[in-house]
Amino acid sequence: MPLKQKVLIVEDEASIKSFMAAVLSANHYEVISASTGAQAYGMITSHCPDVVLLDLGLPDMDGLQIIRSVREWSHLPIIVVSARTHERDKVAALDLGADDYIVKPFGTSELLARIRTAIRHTRTREVSESVAQTGLFQSGGMVIDYDKHHVLIDGKDVHLTPNEYKLVALLGKYAGKVLTYDYLMRELWGPGVKGDNQILRVNMANIRRKIEKNPASPEYIFTEVGVGYRMADGD
Numbered sequence: 001m002p003l004k005q006k007v008l009i010v011e012d013e014a015s016i017k018s019f020m021a022a023v024l025s026a027n028h029y030e031v032i033s034a035s036t037g038a039q040a041y042g043m044i045t046s047h048c049p050d051v052v053l054l055d056l057g058l059p060d061m062d063g064l065q066i067i068r069s070v071r072e073w074s075h076l077p078i079i080v081v082s083a084r085t086h087e088r089d090k091v092a093a094l095d096l097g098a099d100d101y102i103v104k105p106f107g108t109s110e111l112l113a114r115i116r117t118a119i120r121h122t123r124t125r126e127v128s129e130s131v132a133q134t135g136l137f138q139s140g141g142m143v144i145d146y147d148k149h150h151v152l153i154d155g156k157d158v159h160l161t162p163n164e165y166k167l168v169a170l171l172g173k174y175a176g177k178v179l180t181y182d183y184l185m186r187e188l189w190g191p192g193v194k195g196d197n198q199i200l201r202v203n204m205a206n207i208r209r210k211i212e213k214n215p216a217s218p219e220y221i222f223t224e225v226g227v228g229y230r231m232a233d234g235d
């Protein structure tokens with residue numbers, strides 16, 4: 001028997017917590033849970049969960065605070081599970097380093113899929129060492145060559161501009177994870193950049209024209225509307 005993955009559910013509503021716990025146990029996860037932020041901290045440090053499912057509206061603190069503190073010392077996957085639907089809240093959580101965001105109410109299979117993805121990405125961090133060794137990121141017909149600074153589609157160089165390359169290279173480095181508009185703006189144009197994402201959208205439109213067969217229905221770089229962009233998983 002492989003070792004069970006351990007999931008920490010941080011949720012103050014008993015009915016939601018027991019629903020999630022039942023679903024996860026039935027799918028062979030080991031489940032631990034906390035109802036307050038303080039309890040959650042304790043369990044994260046002492047029980048080393050593989051994934052945290054985090055409610056934001058906790059009785060003693062805002063869940064965002066937990067993301068902020070955990071990210072100071074750990075890459076532990078954190079999936080926010082919240083009733084807050086505003087894009088502003090999603091962006092705040094992802095910017096602080098949450099791996100994903102699920103809006104309540106959610107479906108069981110969605111929850112399980114997001115957990116599997118988050119766990120896979122922990123391993124992808126090790127895979128990216130293989131990227132560090134080979135200098136290549138590959139997803140389907142796309143290859144990012146980090147040594148030569150170019151991107152190939154089906155073996156052909158697509159001739160990106162330096163900024164276009166930087167964007168694709170960054171998304172490739174964090175493949176599978178949403179990078180927010182603000183994060184990408186700051187990485188490319190510096191911390192003083194103004195909030196308007198127009199320049200980013202223009203660059204992305206040009207990139208898609210060059211790398212996607214059908215830019216309206218992309219295979220490599222996906223838009224999370226109002227939030228940011230996500231690169232397809234590497235092979």
Ligand code: CA
Nearest residue numbers: 012055057058
């Ligand atoms: Ca709550």
